[in-house]
Amino acid sequence: MIRVVVQGVAGRMGSLMGRLVLQEDDMALVGATERPEHSAVGKDVGEVLGVGKVGIEVEEDIREAAREGDVVVAFTTPQATLEAAEVCGELGKAMVVGTTGFTDGQLEEFKRSVSRVPCVFSPNFSVGVNLLFKVAQEVVEVLKEGYDVEIIEAHHRFKKDAPSGTAKRLAEAVLRGLGRELRVVHGREGVVGERGEEIGIHAVRAGDIVGEHIVMFGGMGERLELVHRASSREAFARGAVRAIRFVVKAGPGLYDMWDVLGFR
Numbered sequence: 730m731i732r733v734v735v736q737g738v739a740g741r742m743g744s745l746m747g748r749l750v751l752q753e754d755d756m757a758l759v760g761a762t763e764r765p766e767h768s769a770v771g772k773d774v775g776e777v778l779g780v781g782k783v784g785i786e787v788e789e790d791i792r793e794a795a796r797e798g799d800v801v802v803a804f805t806t807p808q809a810t811l812e813a814a815e816v817c818g819e820l821g822k823a824m825v826v827g828t829t830g831f832t833d834g835q836l837e838e839f840k841r842s843v844s845r846v847p848c849v850f851s852p853n854f855s856v857g858v859n860l861l862f863k864v865a866q867e868v869v870e871v872l873k874e875g876y877d878v879e880i881i882e883a884h885h886r887f888k889k890d891a892p893s894g895t896a897k898r899l900a901e902a903v904l905r906g907l908g909r910e911l912r913v914v915h916g917r918e919g920v921v922g923e924r925g926e927e928i929g930i931h932a933v934r935a936g937d938i939v940g941e942h943i944v945m946f947g948g949m950g951e952r953l954e955l956v957h958r959a960s961s962r963e964a965f966a967r968g969a970v971r972a973i974r975f976v977v978k979a980g981p982g983l984y985d986m987w988d989v990l991g992f993r
């Protein structure tokens with residue numbers, strides 16, 4: 730039985746992770762934390778998750794909660810994740826981390842803290858998106874020259890950054906497949922002239938779109954498109970569940986979803 734501790738269990742991703750872990754036959758939710766002073770602290774985690782009592786209290790101290798587990802899952806804030814990483818490094822606990830938005834300094838500190846434990850760290854745990862990175866690279870390796878690559882991403886109106894991190898990673902995958910550098914153009918306006926040697930990235934923002942990515946390969950007489958659509962956050966949580974199974978068997982080191990999915 731894999732003993733899982735979820736940090737930030739009342740959050741959007743944390744609560745999904747908590748519910749999924751409770752459903753998995755080979756996993757037990759043995760600990761959960763929330764921000765000090767959060768209304769969930771002291772409550773039964775099952776009640777916080779809306780599934781009825783499970784006999785585990787939401788704690789505010791990640792050190793206490795982590796002692797009980799084999800792996801700590803963090804989809805929280807960079808600061809909270811750094812605290813968890815320090816504790817896991819000290820106690821020798823594995824980690825699955827999906828938190829984004831680290832500064833370069835925080836990222837260095839995070840990597841130092843988890844250097845002696847197994848840790849899967851990924852900005853996108855969706856299996857489909859990680860497969861898209863791989864397939865996009867392979868498509869370019871086959872098509873080689875003569876196809877124009879355009880990446881179109883669409884997200885909800887509340888998203889603060891553009892283009893998405895996933896769109897940037899897709900451009901990197903395309904460049905890796907080509908084996909050479911190309912200019913990346915963000916949108917086009919005015920008399921831009923004929924298309925040059927470039928990759929175009931376009932960001933759509935509308936309504937409640939969870940996340941869509943299209944990689945378009947435009948050739949003479951044909952067009953190939955790879956499309957990924959996320960319809961809920963469950964795709965990220967289900968990928969993180971696969972990462973939990975991977976990380977408890979892995980040796981110390983930093984891994985990502987490509988390792989989990991066996992792409993390396």
Ligand code: NAP
Pocket residue numbers: 736737738739740741742743762763764765767804805806808809826827828829830851852853854855962965
């Ligand atoms: P969220 O709903 O705000 O959840 C974060 C939770 O962590 C909140 O409940 C927050 O409490 C709690 N928290 C803050 N400080 C804490 C502390 N010291 N100890 C314990 N809990 C603490 O955010 P979300 O949408 O779930 O996203 C969380 C992170 O995951 C973000 O960085 C997001 O970008 C990332 N994310 C990654 C993926 C992926 O696939 N890698 C997918 C989705 C999201 P308060 O609300 O009270 O502060």
